[in-house]
Amino acid sequence: MANGEFLIGERLKMLERPSLERPQALGKLSGEKTSDGDGQKVSFGELLTKSMAEVNRAGVNADREVNLSITGKATNPHGALLALQEAEISFNLMTSIKDRLEQAYQQLVRMQL
Amino acid sequence: MFRSVFNVAASAMSANRLRINTIASNIANAQTTKTAEGGPYKRRDVVFVAQNINAPDTFGSTLDRATVKAVGAAVYTPPQKDVKVYDPSHPDADPKTGMVTLPDINTVTEMGNMVMASTAYKAAAEVVSATKEIASSLRRLAQRI
Numbered sequence: 513m514a515n516g517e518f519l520i521g522e523r524l525k526m527l528e529r530p531s532l533e534r535p536q537a538l539g540k541l542s543g544e545k546t547s548d549g550d551g552q553k554v555s556f557g558e559l560l561t562k563s564m565a566e567v568n569r570a571g572v573n574a575d576r577e578v579n580l581s582i583t584g585k586a587t588n589p590h591g592a593l594l595a596l597q598e599a600e601i602s603f604n605l606m607t608s609i610k611d612r613l614e615q616a617y618q619q620l621v622r623m624q625l
Numbered sequence: 626m627f628r629s630v631f632n633v634a635a636s637a638m639s640a641n642r643l644r645i646n647t648i649a650s651n652i653a654n655a656q657t658t659k660t661a662e663g664g665p666y667k668r669r670d671v672v673f674v675a676q677n678i679n680a681p682d683t684f685g686s687t688l689d690r691a692t693v694k695a696v697g698a699a700v701y702t703p704p705q706k707d708v709k710v711y712d713p714s715h716p717d718a719d720p721k722t723g724m725v726t727l728p729d730i731n732t733v734t735e736m737g738n739m740v741m742a743s744t745a746y747k748a749a750a751e752v753v754s755a756t757k758e759i760a761s762s763l764r765r766l767a768q769r770i
Contacts, residue, residue, distance in 0.1 A: 604764055
């Protein structure tokens with residue numbers, strides 16, 4: 513993963529510095545710039561926030577479609593089901609990504625200096 | 626990221642549902658001689674049109690919007706000839722000639738179209754299932770160290 517690469521780069525730079533600077537370097541990690549699909553520079557935190565906003569929107573949409581279905585106002589029988597599936601898939605993928613990031617961070621923190 | 630696939634599959638399901646509704650209307654009104662507009666019932670059909678999916682305006686969806694098309698369905702009345710049957714005792718018979726005009730609907734043809742439409746609906750549902758399996762295989766990939 514791309515974020516794993518820049519984390520490792522930062523870690524290697526930290527090896528050269530005295531350990532007093534370590535909190536500062538860790539703080540720099542969240543502000544480090546990476547680029548998303550269209551080449552613009554966004555920070556990793558912004559990427560995560562955007563992805564989570566999309567997942568949240570999928571969940572809200574699913575909720576709305578289920579309400580329409582239950583109150584009988586929906587014209588499509590498949591609207592609620594598809595919205596639920598989409599929300600479930602998005603959320604599961606986001607959870608998997610979150611788990612991987614956590615594991616990567618744990619591995620890095622456990623590295624002996 | 627799977628939103629385009631779900632949009633397209635949902636549009637396919639909606640279009641085929643509209644087609645099945647139209648076929649049901651045709652089958653139910655196969656012998657209808659009087660409608661609100663005056664004449665006999667006219668057979669209705671649907672036409673499918675390729676549409677652009679409504680995806681959010683991000684870079685990832687630009688490729689999707691250019692290559693992947695959803696489908697829209699519209700009901701129309703094809704040009705047709707009515708069937709005339711001689712029956713002077715019918716309340717809707719023409720008073721001079723005694724002919725009753727019936728719609729030109731072949732129930733067997735309509736049921737064949739209905740099988741096609743329901744197969745297309747099920748195929749769209751299978752597309753959604755396949756997408757779910759892809760997503761779950763991604764999850765398994767992410768879980769292994």
